[in-house]
Amino acid sequence: MGKTTFGKGCHLHLIDGSAFIFRAYHALPPLTRKSDGLPIGAVSGFCNMLQRYVEDSTGDDAPTHVAVIFDKGSHTFRNDMYDQYKANREAMPEDLRPQIPLTRQATLAFNIACEEMEGYEADDIIATLSCQAREAGGRVTIISSDKDLMQLVGDGVEMLDAMKNKRIDREGVFEKFGVYPDRVVDVQALAGDSVDNVPGAPGIGIKTAALLINEYGSLEDLLERADEIKQPKRRQTLIDHRDQIELSKKLVQLDCDTPLTFTLDDLEVKEPDPDKLMPFLAEMEFRTLTKRIADKLGVEAPVVADAPAPAAESPEQAADAPDFAKANYECIRDAKALQGWIERIREVGHVAVDTETTGLNEMTADLVGISLCVDAGHACYIPLTHKDGNADDLFGSDTLLEGQMPLQEALDLLKPVLEDESVLKIGQNMKYDAKIFARNGVQVAPVDDTMLMSYALHGGLHNHGMDALSERYLGHTPIPIKPLLGSGKSAITFDRVPIDDAVPYAAEDADITLRLWQMFKPRLHAAQVTTVYETMERPMIPVLARMEMQGIKVDRDTLSRMSNAFSQKMAALEDEIHTLAGESFNVGSPKQLGEILFDKMNMPGGKKGKTGAYATGVDVLEDLATEHELPARVLDWRQVSKLKSTYTDALQTHINDETGRVHTSYSIAGASTGRLASTDPNLQNIPVRTEEGRRIREAFVAEKGNVLVSLDYSQIELRILAHVADIPELKQAFADGVDIHALTASEMFDVPLEDMTPDIRRQAKAINFGVIYGISGFGLARNLRIPRAEAQGFIDRYFERFPGIRTYMDDTVAFAKEHGHVQTLFGRVIHTPEINAKGPHAGFAKRAAINAPIQGTAADVIRRAMVRMPAALADSPARMLLQVHDELLFEVPEDGADALIDTARGVMENAADPAVQLSVSLSVDAGRGANWAEAH
DNA sequence: CTAGAGCGCTCG
DNA sequence: GTACGAGCGCTCTAGC
Numbered sequence: 014m015g016k017t018t019f020g021k022g023c024h025l026h027l028i029d030g031s032a033f034i035f036r037a038y039h040a041l042p043p044l045t046r047k048s049d050g051l052p053i054g055a056v057s058g059f060c061n062m063l064q065r066y067v068e069d070s071t072g073d074d075a076p077t078h079v080a081v082i083f084d085k086g087s088h089t090f091r092n093d094m095y096d097q098y099k100a101n102r103e104a105m106p107e108d109l110r111p112q113i114p115l116t117r118q119a120t121l122a123f124n125i126a127c128e129e130m131e132g133y134e135a136d137d138i139i140a141t142l143s144c145q146a147r148e149a150g151g152r153v154t155i156i157s158s159d160k161d162l163m164q165l166v167g168d169g170v171e172m173l174d175a176m177k178n179k180r181i182d183r184e185g186v187f188e189k190f191g192v193y194p195d196r197v198v199d200v201q202a203l204a205g206d207s208v209d210n211v212p213g214a215p216g217i218g219i220k221t222a223a224l225l226i227n228e229y230g231s232l233e234d235l236l237e238r239a240d241e242i243k244q245p246k247r248r249q250t251l252i253d254h255r256d257q258i259e260l261s262k263k264l265v266q267l268d269c270d271t272p273l274t275f276t277l278d279d280l281e282v283k284e285p286d287p288d289k290l291m292p293f294l295a296e297m298e299f300r301t302l303t304k305r306i307a308d309k310l311g312v313e314a315p316v317v318a319d320a321p322a323p324a325a326e327s328p329e330q331a332a333d334a335p336d337f338a339k340a341n342y343e344c345i346r347d348a349k350a351l352q353g354w355i356e357r358i359r360e361v362g363h364v365a366v367d368t369e370t371t372g373l374n375e376m377t378a379d380l381v382g383i384s385l386c387v388d389a390g391h392a393c394y395i396p397l398t399h400k401d402g403n404a405d406d407l408f409g410s411d412t413l414l415e416g417q418m419p420l421q422e423a424l425d426l427l428k429p430v431l432e433d434e435s436v437l438k439i440g441q442n443m444k445y446d447a448k449i450f451a452r453n454g455v456q457v458a459p460v461d462d463t464m465l466m467s468y469a470l471h472g473g474l475h476n477h478g479m480d481a482l483s484e485r486y487l488g489h490t491p492i493p494i495k496p497l498l499g500s501g502k503s504a505i506t507f508d509r510v511p512i513d514d515a516v517p518y519a520a521e522d523a524d525i526t527l528r529l530w531q532m533f534k535p536r537l538h539a540a541q542v543t544t545v546y547e548t549m550e551r552p553m554i555p556v557l558a559r560m561e562m563q564g565i566k567v568d569r570d571t572l573s574r575m576s577n578a579f580s581q582k583m584a585a586l587e588d589e590i591h592t593l594a595g596e597s598f599n600v601g602s603p604k605q606l607g608e609i610l611f612d613k614m615n616m617p618g619g620k621k622g623k624t625g626a627y628a629t630g631v632d633v634l635e636d637l638a639t640e641h642e643l644p645a646r647v648l649d650w651r652q653v654s655k656l657k658s659t660y661t662d663a664l665q666t667h668i669n670d671e672t673g674r675v676h677t678s679y680s681i682a683g684a685s686t687g688r689l690a691s692t693d694p695n696l697q698n699i700p701v702r703t704e705e706g707r708r709i710r711e712a713f714v715a716e717k718g719n720v721l722v723s724l725d726y727s728q729i730e731l732r733i734l735a736h737v738a739d740i741p742e743l744k745q746a747f748a749d750g751v752d753i754h755a756l757t758a759s760e761m762f763d764v765p766l767e768d769m770t771p772d773i774r775r776q777a778k779a780i781n782f783g784v785i786y787g788i789s790g791f792g793l794a795r796n797l798r799i800p801r802a803e804a805q806g807f808i809d810r811y812f813e814r815f816p817g818i819r820t821y822m823d824d825t826v827a828f829a830k831e832h833g834h835v836q837t838l839f840g841r842v843i844h845t846p847e848i849n850a851k852g853p854h855a856g857f858a859k860r861a862a863i864n865a866p867i868q869g870t871a872a873d874v875i876r877r878a879m880v881r882m883p884a885a886l887a888d889s890p891a892r893m894l895l896q897v898h899d900e901l902l903f904e905v906p907e908d909g910a911d912a913l914i915d916t917a918r919g920v921m922e923n924a925a926d927p928a929v930q931l932s933v934s935l936s937v938d939a940g941r942g943a944n945w946a947e948a949h
Numbered sequence: 950c951t952a953g954a955g956c957g958c959t960c961g
Numbered sequence: 962g963t964a965c966g967a968g969c970g971c972t973c974t975a976g977c
Contacts, residue, residue, distance in 0.1 A: 501951055602972055603956055622955085630957060655958055658970055684966060688961085695968045698960035706959080730961090730965095783964060792964030853962050864965040868961090872966095898961045898966090 019078060019277035021150035026076035027139045029157030030083040030127075033062050034116055036176065038109050046298050048547070049538030052108035056115045057299055063123050064306060066156070066175065067285065076154070078146075078280040081120045082138045085129035089137075091264055098264060101210045115297070121927040122293035124283045126275075133271050136161055140267035143170050145277055160189060161209075164197040164267060191223030199232035202262035211264050212257045214250050221247070232262060287312040288881045288920060293927060296548055312884060315552075316434070316459040334528055335390030337489045342520035343393040344512065346416045351426050354385055354393060358430055361387050363437040365527035366457075368446045369394075369519050371506040374693060375448040376562070376669055376676040380420065381508045382515060383427070386523035389531065394519040395423055402509035414512065424453055431457045439463065441479045441526045444554045444681065448562060458555065463526055465550040466533040468682035469542040473834070473844035473865075477682045483525045486532055491525060492518045545841050548928075549873055550681065552880040556893075557679045557689075559883070564674030565696070565894045565904070571712040572661045579657035586650040593643040600650050603629045609643075616641060632795075656700065660709045667694045679896070686865050687841050687872035689896055697897045701949065713945035720907050720941045721948040722891070724917050725900035727936040728753055729871045730785050736933050737838065737866060738821035742814075747933045754778040760814045761807070780811055784818055785867055787860025822863050829862040837869035838929045839877075874935070875899065878924035885920045889913055902945065914939045 019025070037058025044054035063081075070076055091098045105113075120127040130138055139155055143165045146153045151169070155162055158174040163186045166172055172181040179185075186194045203222035205213020217225075225242075229235035236255055242248035251258070287310050294303040295315040307314035335341075345351050358364040365386040370378035381399060386392035397420045400413060430436050431450065440446050443462040450457045467477040475481060483491050497510045497518060507515070537543045591597045594613070598605045607627025611619030616637055619627050631648065638645035667675045675694065683690035691697040699713070700706025715721045731753055735743035746756040755769045758777035764770075776797060783793050790805035797804060812819045826848070829835050834844040843865040847858035875896065882893055882901075891905035891913040901921070905913045918937045925931050942948040 599972080601970095604973075624955065626956085628956090651958075655970085659959070659968095663970075683968095686966060688966060690967055691960095692968065695960085698958090698968065700959060702960080725961095786965040787963095789963055791962080796964070856963055860963075860965065868966060871961095900961085 019146065019149050019151055019280075023077045023146070023149070023151035023277075024074070025142065025146045025151055025153045025277065025280065026070065026079040027142055027153065027155045027157075028066070028079070028081040028125075029135060029139065029155070029159060029162070030081045030116065030120070031135055032157050032159055033059055033081070033175075034109075034113070037062060038106070038112075043108060046543075048298060049541075049543040051538075051543075052112060053115075053297060055109055055112045056119060056297060057302070059116045060119050060123075060294070060297070060299060060302055062175065063119065063125070064302065067123065068309075076282055078151075078277060079282050080126040080128050080142070080280045082135040082142075083117065083127065083129040084135045085133070086131050089132055089134055090268075091134075094263055095260055097210050097212075099209050101207070118293060118927040119297075122290045124286045124289060126280045128273075128275060128280075130271060130273070133268070137268040137271045138273070140165055140269050141271040141273060142277065142280075144269040146170075149277065151277075161201070161265065161267070163189060164194055164201075164265075166194040190219060192226055196226050196231065198262055198266050199226045199235075201265040202232055202258055205261055206265070209264075211261050212254075213261050214254050214258050216250055217247070232258070285310060288885050289923070289927060291315050291884065292548065292881060296544060312887070315884075334531075337390075337487075337521070337524070340390045340392070340521070340524055342517050342524070343391075344516045345393050345395040345418070347418060348422060348426060351395065351418065351423060354387070355426060355430050357387050358385070358436060359433075362435065363387070363439060363461075364430070365392075365439040365523045365530065366431070366446060367440065367519065367522045367526060368449045369507045369515065370449055371508050375445055375452075375678065376564075376672075378449065379508070380449055380453055381506075382519060383423065384519040384523040386520070386527040389528050390524065392520035392524040392527075394516045394523075396512045396515060397423055398508055399510070399512050399515065400508050402505060402511060416512070420453075424455060428455050431455050434459065437461055439526055439530045441482075441522070441529070444558050444561075447554060447558050451558065451562065460551070460554055461530060461534075462551065462554060463529040463533060464682050465554075466530070466537060466546060469546040469550050469842070470533060470536055470540050471844060472682070472687070472842060473685040474846060479522065479525060479529075482529055487525065487528055489525070492521055494518065540842065542840065542842055545839065548880065549687070549839065549841065549876045553681050553876060556879050556883060557681065560893050560895070561676050561678055563892050563894055563904075564669065564672055564676040565902070566673065566714050566716055567664060567668055567675045568712045568714050569665055569668055572665050572709075575708070575712070576657055576661040576665075579653050579661060582653050583650060583657065586646055586653065590643060590646050590650065593646065600647060601654065603627075606647060610637065614641075614643070616644075652703070652705070656706060656709065660700065660706075661712075664694060664709075664712070677895070684872075685843055686869040687837065687843070687876070688868065688898060689872075691895075691897075696895055699945070707946055710946035710949065711944045715904050715943055718906055719904050720910050720943060721894075721945055722903040722905055722910055722913055722917075722939065722941045723900055723945070723948040724903075724914065724921060724937050724939045725897075725949075726871070726875070726921065727938050729874065729899050729935065730867050731781060732931075732933040732935065733838070733867050733870045733874075734785060734818075734821075736931050737870070738815075738817040739932075740815050740817045744933050747936075754781055757781055757811075761810050776807070780807055783808075784811070785864060787822070787863035789856070789860070825863050825866060826859050829858075835862050835865050837866050837873050838925075838931075839870065839873040841869050841873055843869055871899065874924045875901070875921070877928075878921045881920050881924070882917065885916050886913070889916065891917075900949075902948070910941050914941070 034055055038055035041054040041058045043052060044057055045051060046053045117127055128138060139162060143153045147168055147170060153170040155172045156175050157172060162172060166181060166186050167183050183193055186197060190197050190200050192200050200219060200222040203214050203217050204219045205211045225235055229238060239248060239251040291307060291312060294306065295317050298317050300317050303317055304314050367384045368380060369382040370380055372378035380397060382394055382396045384392060384394045396417045398413060399417060400411060431438060437459055438457050439461045442464045443460045447457045464477045467482055480491050483489050497514055498504050537546055587600055590600055594609050598609060604626050606629050610616045611627050622628050634644040634648050638648060669676055677691045677696045678693050679689045679691055681689060700709050732747055735747060742760060746753050754777050755766055755774050758764060758769060758773045759766050761777060762773055764773060779793065779796050788808055790801050790808060793808060794801040794804035825835055829845045829848045834842050836842055845858055845862045847854050848862055850858060879896065889912060890909055891903050893901060893903055895902040903913055918939060921937045922935045940948045
């Protein structure tokens with residue numbers, strides 16, 4: 014959208030943000046956010062007022078430009094003139110303070126410009142903009158009832174009292190002050206203002222002031238001719254307090270020359286953006302407003318957390334729940350019994366749900382039974398497809414056991430509750446169960462997930478599996494599954510477990526899940542991670558479930574042909590290696606290889622590790638390869654072997670028979686930093702760095718008529734580093750689109766950019782990444798294969814040029830030591846329990862603590878983008894398929910690729926808004942093609 | 950025969 | 962003794 018230049022015919026609206034906030038605050042009872050008790054009344058009122066404003070400002074008189082203007086900081090140039098200015102002002106109420114930044118976020122969420130200037134009051138900014146707009150020939154409406162702004166009225170500038178819906182023009186000002194706008198400051202200077210602590214002339218109010226000004230024409234003339242005033246007392250007052258009156262005029266006179274960092278053109282009215290607005294409203298848990306605005310915009314309202322936080326629950330109360338030994342676990346075998354449970358679920362409004370299936374892979378596992386729990390200690394299991402587990406028949410009997418409800422009947426009864434917006438479904442690793450249900454025609458929503466709650470609360474502390482959580486937080490060891498299923502070749506699937514054994518095991522899982530939920534729910538707020546959970550954990554469940562079920566098409570023939578080629582190559586290399594070694598051995602055994610290299614052939618540098626085996630990693634072999642043929646051939650063999658075993662062979666086994674596609678599974682709570690991890694198979698480590706490896710990606714293809722589209726963040730971690738460590742040079746480089754590694758090299762080695770050599774740049778690149786990883790001389794030396802002292806020299810030089818980096822690292826480690834955790838820009842907490850350890854552990858923990866906020870913030874950003882993507886692409890045929898940390902891969906009909914890139918890039922580049930104002934922009938590169946190699 | 954540790958290599 | 966964060970295939974060994 015091109016910007017129009019502000020001028021004749023334009024209409025500027027300026028909203029007095031502070032007035033909105035205070036009015037909202039005082040007009041509403043002290044509302045709090047249900048899930049965590051955050052005071053939210055003023056924000057709620059503010060949003061309602063903004064919404065009403067937006068709705069009202071349509072039609073002929075609609076603004077072309079608009080901004081909400083806020084005060085910033087308490088010290089302004091007026092305090093420099095008069096230290097008592099606004100000194101009487103009451104301190105801001107405690108429950109209002111945390112709402113102030115939220116109103117800024119709200120404004121941005123409404124897609125309205127939001128402006129403030131350090132050292133200036135909002136009124137000065139409004140004055141300056143009014144003057145500028147008037148000079149450009151435009152009209153101005155100031156939305157405020159602040160009388161201090163009335164001096165600006167006239168010549169196309171009006172005020173609008175939003176509350177009374179009353180327009181104030183020149184005549185309106187005259188009514189209020191008895192003078193026209195150009196003399197308002199004179200009147201105010203005389204009358205003073207007790208609220209703002211403007212002294213004025215004692216004993217003179219607005220009426221007297223207006224009288225005097227009208228008689229003498231202006232304040233200056235009045236003071237000049239004060240001796241002519243007839244009333245002796247009034248005369249003396251004006252003469253005695255002349256200085257004070259002149260000071261007062263300066264205090265009330267608004268500054269039309271505020272140095273603005275933006276222009277009128279930046280304030281152009283923008284369409285509301287549901288992708289910004291809806292998530293914010295949902296985050297604030299404004300149910301009614303969210304729905305009303307969603308209807309207005311014609312979008313689907315996001316799920317707003319519905320469950321009120323249970324009254325602050327102490328561990329003692331949790332202990333009041335029935336002992337697990339006394340728990341009552343029922344087996345549900347008919348519709349009547351199930352209906353009773355459903356009624357109870359509706360009464361309470363939430364239920365813990367768990368599914369039992371025939372396997373761990375959600376895309377192939379079949380539903381065997383469902384457990385439910387509404388009250389701690391009272392759960393049920395509904396067996397559905399249990400079969401005879403007797404080993405008489407080698408393949409078991411396929412006849413269903415008696416005493417089970419038909420699967421479809423149970424699903425039909427449960428579906429309305431599981432899909433009911435007003436019933437919260439609680440699970441442990443709910444994505445698994447949601448996918449199982451989805452494959453059975455039930456779209457479970459809304460959901461809570463105890464695994465993700467634990468992750469938001471305790472990321473980095475321990476894993477978040479149910480067994481561990483139960484042990485740790487409930488002091489109860491769950492019934493192990495092993496004895497029921499067996500292990501190894503003789504293992505059976507859950508449908509072969511006798512129902513009597515299945516009931517206590519399955520029902521207990523739901524019971525545990527409910528108890529964990531009751532314990533975690535209030536703790537989210539106490540730990541201030543409710544927003545993290547609500548915006549970056551919970552909403553990932555449906556998004557990832559959809560992606561995983563979508564899968565990506567992988568061409569088996571391509572992989573198979575590659576496998577054959579690799580086999581031949583490996584065999585040839587193996588022969589060569591055996592000949593070079595003079596004997597036959599297993600090339601794939603590092604132990605045997607080490608013995609050949611260092612014992613038999615006596616090559617230099619043999620170092621044994623802790624297990625007594627020689628190290629034969631790539632570093633070692635690369636060094637030896639410069640002198641010897643054998644290690645070089647082993648490296649070749651290893652590359653091919655890796656490609657074949659991990660990729661071309663293993664990947665084929667993951668192609669789903671029904672869909673012909675590969676369905677990975679993302680673990681949301683796996684990585685401590687907030688990153689996702691892809692498993693079964695891992696599609697986040699498909700080769701790309703070598704030409705040969707990259708060819709694996711040719712097997713990842715789009716369906717006929719479609720293309721794969723890849724969008725990836727450019728240098729996101731370095732950008733975040735530049736922001737958090739506040740490095741002006743790096744920020745500037747990103748703003749200018751300069752090659753960041755070249756710039757670093759230029760700064761460090763004093764080489765002009767135009768004289769940059771690839772080698773110097775390469776070293777700088779290594780240092781840039783090293784910094785993100787918590788740099789050490791040793792590590793850099795090893796990476797660059799240079800002496801340690803030289804590497805240390807580089808690092809010293811780097812810190813010298815970018816001192817902010819050193820400060821960031823020191824501050825981060827100090828924060829971790831004090832709090833036991835670090836945080837991302839979005840509030841994700843990453844615990845660092847080892848940070849105060851002694852010995853070598855300390856180094857690890859320090860570097861991890863330095864890296865975590867950077868990697869974690871990047872992870873948060875892409876999570877936010879992913880959460881917003883479905884709504885943004887609601888009208889698009891595009892499907893999101895994969896996430897690879899800083900990349901999203903989509904599949905779309907060819908003719909939809911351009912639109913997709915446009916939309917998805919917008920979502921990704923703005924994913925930090927409105928929660929965090931980054932001082933660097935995010936940039937997204939896009940590619941497309943018939944396969945992943947072409948698209949990347 | 951199986952589970953788990955260790956190594957090595959793939960990705961961002 | 963070291964770069965940060967992950968997952969997985971292979972080999973080897975301890976122990977059933």
